[in-house]
Amino acid sequence: MHDLLPASAVSPLRQRLIDDMSLRRFSHETQRNYIRDVGRLATFLGRRPDTATAQDLRRFQVEQREAGVPVPTLNAIVSALRFFFTHTLDRPDLARQLVRLAYPRTLPVVLSRDEVTRLLDATTCLKHQAALSVAYGAGLRVAEVAALKVIDIDSARMLIRVERGKGGRYRNALLPADLLTLLRQWWKVGRQQGVMQRDGWLFPGQHPMKPISTRHLHRIVVEAARAADIAKRVGPHTLRHSFATHLLEDGIDIRVIQVLLGHAKLENTAFYTKVATRTVRTVTSPLDKLGLFKTGEIAPG
Template identity: 75%
Template sequence: MTESLCIAAISPLRQRLLDDMAVRRFSRETQRNYLRDVGRFATFLGRSPHTATVEDVRQFQIAQNAAGMPTPTMNAIVSALRFFFTQTLDRPDLARKLVRVAQPRNLPVVLSRDEVARLLNATVCLKHQAALSVAYGAGLRVAEVAALKISDIDSERMLLRVERGKGGRYRNAMLPADLLPLLREWWKAGRSRA
């Protein structure tokens, strides 16, 4: 028995948006988010977004604000629509009318030297202490710490090579002087077990 596969037709406008994002090598996640946000705008309009007017854009943003949309989400929608209007539709007049919402930035909580020392001393495993020390001392993310290799440590220049960090980017991080002996101790402990 043969099953017929029903594939929904993609509108030419949606396909053009997909092509524009693919050419610019947007990640799958970004493409998914942009499609969702442009779809949200089209649903609000009740018609194809290529027929949008400046007043439609204005009313959409007012409705999003009235619905209690969080600031980061509203700004993500602005990014998606700006791309859509400028690149896909070639309507920069609409993109200029989009307003980003200012988001207050709070200062992060910074631990005192005593609090950091207590945190690091609370670990009983040398591996955990080394990982926490690298994360805190060099400002690395968890995935970056987990991916570190011995070849990533440049003890002459006191740098850590971070490969494929956030956004798939490579970067160097400063290696604090008091962290190198701890990493060497962890390396020796790891070699003695092998």
């Protein structure tokens, strides 16, 4: 069997990769994806991935592209393999052979404030409403919502501590007063149901000792959107997109939004300017200031 494929007997190479990722506080989901993508290379080679040559990597990328693998997926594979060759194998020369592909980013789906209200009202229980309200009210990623613990809610400073955001980075997220009220209601109900512990998960899964899954959160959003008669294709990340866009439309500085979202690059936050329609509508065109075409002053042709 390939070195990174068996989960039952962890090989030294697989363990080194896991240790390198754990050292950098990569999320469980990121670790799982990186192991899967390195395993994809092992399957292609038919041998251990640490024996790959520059020509092997070139053939692998060509084969993946010809097989119709989407560009975002290809780039995710490149990120995993670059990490593997740079940090686990100390072969940055091979990492440089891996090419990221440019592709046009599609505009994110954003809900109106009315649609957000309808979606949250359409949830079937307090736990679901609270989880989706965190995604929108604090702008968290779905994995960040799932990983929250009760102790991450800092009501004294009105902050949510995000311990393992993207890339393993820590940050403080916004804790709106209304969201705190909702979370306190959920805490009371969760305690009555026997699923909430002071040192436990904020949103327990079916087993109280495990957090709610990101897949379950996605299903909750989809079902709530359907119940709210929202035709747009939505997921948990749609609430994060809406959070950022609505802040931008309210005039919040883009660098503040960057910090709240946990973006490493400002260009990722600036992308929301393309969907902030209220911001566009507030701009006065220089043509209007010329005063050439006032109502009733143009003779019919």
